[in-house]
Amino acid sequence: MVGKKSGKALLREEGLERTDNNMDLTTWPQANMINQKNYYTEYLKRDDQILPLRLQQEERRNRMTTNAKDRDRALAQSKPGEVSAPDIELDMDDDVAMDEAGGLVGQDAFGSKIIVIHPGSQNLRIGLAKDALPKTVPMVIARRWGTSESEEQGGEPKPKRLKSDDGTTLEPEKMFGDDFTTQFATLATELKVHMRAHKRRVLPNSKELIVNYNKRTPPETISEHNDPLRIDWTAVPNDPQKAPAHFTGKEALRIPDNSTPRYKQFWPLRHGWYNEHDYDQKRALFDDIAVIIEEAIKTQLSIPRKKDWPQYACVFVVPDLYERQYVTQILDMLFRDFGFGHVCFIQESLAATFGAGYTQACVVDIGAQKTSICCVEEGMCIENSRINLKYGGVDVTETFVKMMLFDHFPYAEINLNRRYDFLLAEEIKIKLCTLNEGEVSPQLADFHLRASGQDTRKYTFKTYDEILLAPYGYFQPTIFDHSLKLKDRRKLVGRSRDLYDDSPNDPVSTAQSAIIAMTAPPPPTNGHLTNGQSEALNVNAVSTPLRQLPNPLQKFNEQERSSHSVIGSPAPEDDDTPAPPGDGEGSSAKNDADVSLRDDVLPVAALDVAILTSIMHGARNDDRKSRDFLGGVMVIGGGSQIPNFTNYLEEKLKMTRPAFAKDVMIGTPPRELDPQGVVWKGASVFGKLRGTNDSWISRLEHDRLGARVLAYKLMWA
Numbered sequence: 001m002v003g004k005k006s007g008k009a010l011l012r013e014e015g016l017e018r019t020d021n022n023m024d025l026t027t028w029p030q031a032n033m034i035n036q037k038n039y040y041t042e043y044l045k046r047d048d049q050i051l052p053l054r055l056q057q058e059e060r061r062n063r064m065t066t067n068a069k070d071r072d073r074a075l076a077q078s079k080p081g082e083v084s085a086p087d088i089e090l091d092m093d094d095d096v097a098m099d100e101a102g103g104l105v106g107q108d109a110f111g112s113k114i115i116v117i118h119p120g121s122q123n124l125r126i127g128l129a130k131d132a133l134p135k136t137v138p139m140v141i142a143r144r145w146g147t148s149e150s151e152e153q154g155g156e157p158k159p160k161r162l163k164s165d166d167g168t169t170l171e172p173e174k175m176f177g178d179d180f181t182t183q184f185a186t187l188a189t190e191l192k193v194h195m196r197a198h199k200r201r202v203l204p205n206s207k208e209l210i211v212n213y214n215k216r217t218p219p220e221t222i223s224e225h226n227d228p229l230r231i232d233w234t235a236v237p238n239d240p241q242k243a244p245a246h247f248t249g250k251e252a253l254r255i256p257d258n259s260t261p262r263y264k265q266f267w268p269l270r271h272g273w274y275n276e277h278d279y280d281q282k283r284a285l286f287d288d289i290a291v292i293i294e295e296a297i298k299t300q301l302s303i304p305r306k307k308d309w310p311q312y313a314c315v316f317v318v319p320d321l322y323e324r325q326y327v328t329q330i331l332d333m334l335f336r337d338f339g340f341g342h343v344c345f346i347q348e349s350l351a352a353t354f355g356a357g358y359t360q361a362c363v364v365d366i367g368a369q370k371t372s373i374c375c376v377e378e379g380m381c382i383e384n385s386r387i388n389l390k391y392g393g394v395d396v397t398e399t400f401v402k403m404m405l406f407d408h409f410p411y412a413e414i415n416l417n418r419r420y421d422f423l424l425a426e427e428i429k430i431k432l433c434t435l436n437e438g439e440v441s442p443q444l445a446d447f448h449l450r451a452s453g454q455d456t457r458k459y460t461f462k463t464y465d466e467i468l469l470a471p472y473g474y475f476q477p478t479i480f481d482h483s484l485k486l487k488d489r490r491k492l493v494g495r496s497r498d499l500y501d502d503s504p505n506d507p508v509s510t511a512q513s514a515i516i517a518m519t520a521p522p523p524p525t526n527g528h529l530t531n532g533q534s535e536a537l538n539v540n541a542v543s544t545p546l547r548q549l550p551n552p553l554q555k556f557n558e559q560e561r562s563s564h565s566v567i568g569s570p571a572p573e574d575d576d577t578p579a580p581p582g583d584g585e586g587s588s589a590k591n592d593a594d595v596s597l598r599d600d601v602l603p604v605a606a607l608d609v610a611i612l613t614s615i616m617h618g619a620r621n622d623d624r625k626s627r628d629f630l631g632g633v634m635v636i637g638g639g640s641q642i643p644n645f646t647n648y649l650e651e652k653l654k655m656t657r658p659a660f661a662k663d664v665m666i667g668t669p670p671r672e673l674d675p676q677g678v679v680w681k682g683a684s685v686f687g688k689l690r691g692t693n694d695s696w697i698s699r700l701e702h703d704r705l706g707a708r709v710l711a712y713k714l715m716w717a
Helices: 007-014 051-077 177-197 206-215 282-300 306-311 324-336 348-356 393-406 419-432 510-519 531-543 554-563 585-596 607-619 623-630 645-656 678-688 690-695 699-713
Strands: 114-119 123-128 135-138 141-144 220-222 246-248 263-266 313-318 342-347 360-366 371-377 387-389 443-449 456-463 633-636
Touching: 051 699, 114 282, 114 678, 123 282, 123 678, 135 282, 141 282, 177 393, 206 456, 246 282, 282 324, 313 324, 313 348, 313 678, 324 342, 324 699, 342 348, 342 678, 342 690, 342 699, 348 360, 348 371, 348 633, 348 678, 360 607, 360 623, 371 607, 387 510, 387 607, 393 419, 419 443, 510 607, 607 623, 607 645, 633 645
Parallel strands: 114 313, 313 342, 360 633
Antiparallel strands: 114 123, 123 135, 141 246, 141 263, 220 456, 360 371, 371 387, 443 456
């Protein structure tokens, strides 16, 4: 009987038996499995493995070699008996100034190769670091267009007037709606009460006097050749083939509205954001920013040839509460479009402290369309103290015009969309507006209306409380018009998102979150908002009672109560009562982050409340730091150049926080510096410091790492 064959025998007979011929299946090197219990790597754990740090070390090493060669050469060329050249101290940590990096030697050339750029919503300040003051250029570009901005939307004027059913304009007392009328009357009544409490004279019929005068005062016509202050308008050729494609700066503001061909003004930055409302393409928005800066460098700094720009370095000022998309796009623009050799970034509030010479301050920067607040300590902006409010001097101008029209302003056709009317309104505001109650009385004023192709008209009018109530909007911002500030937000430029989990990674601030939580309506239960629901929420926000909004000044009250208590065990920093499950610190932080990421809420709050909120979050419940910041509030920006503004703000802060009244002190930049140029001046000082070499980004680093280099070069990125 034949036995059963095994499987191996069968495979051997069929020729399928596996034989080992000592040959690998592949020539590709095989990596063994890592021992998960004990493994170690040095990847990106040494400085020489990081490109920016390695380049700095190589630069210092090359500088040491050069200095040693120069010293040996000087010793070899010295004659016997002469005093030898002093030994040069070689310090590995000694930084190189940017003038040496550009090939310049000596203090005379220090800063002559550094361009400092500070863009704003209305003005661009630019200059060389060696200059004492910057050049100011309007941040606007006028391009050839079918219609001008004053002719769009059927020529709708700004501020917008309400009309009756038959299309006629309503009376001045009704043309801005019941809400504005009620707020204006309430503010006027409160001002009268406050003036009487301070023993100031208040005439009972002041309003009637100025209204009657403004109604019956006609303008006076002055022929153009008799006007010594006539305006030189920008000349535009009638032939469209010869007309330039664009104008920038002051030339763009002086183009006649009825020019042939038509030009339309574009402001790339509005309210501290990209102006996505006036643009249809993202590339056009970025190109306009580049063209405005490029023309300013060529005309204002007298550097016309772009092939010379690689010899220059650039210090660029960015907002405190910046957006990553903005910084990365500017970085790419400075290298790709302008070709600078080195680039450096600095935050606005930090630059302001450099310009003023402060080491600790609460910086309040009131610009044309935004107000930023930030606490700075020891050369660093405190992250959680940053606040960005979306109102400024332009809102005061528009509100001032509405109040004057309410009182029968003789030039009833004023339209802020027209270029000469906007410049006229700014001029009247600068000349008349004040926060000094002693100047609130019926006053006679005049102005000259100069339009292209028309005779000059001289208007005479009277003002009363409008000159104070318009800038008082900083402390009552609901009187400002915020209806269009969020329109088309995120239409072109989306929010920056994390590469790994796709979550928004723009910098956040707990102070900004508190301001948004205070002004935002309660979110719906399902967490989604449609356009109709959002409008309904905004409409019903005043008419229907809402939940009690969190008060950002609550912790200040707790500090005042705890400061007078008996010494004992320290009180917890959070609420006195324990939080229920699910409402702890993690849930609260998550809710604050969710609120701060909402793009449908406009951050607007009273200026004094915003300052105290910033200080509360910047001091981190430290009573001593709170008093230090309250005693070092520095107000800068063009919107703060209203007479008696600092004294009025100081009085409001003392009234809001009486326990800290003796510590509150509002200051302006020292050494008689212009409040509008303090940030630029600080950026120029920062660019010339020898200790800022670590912040400079070279072209090689940008070409190899791109925007990732910001994490190694910026302390706040």
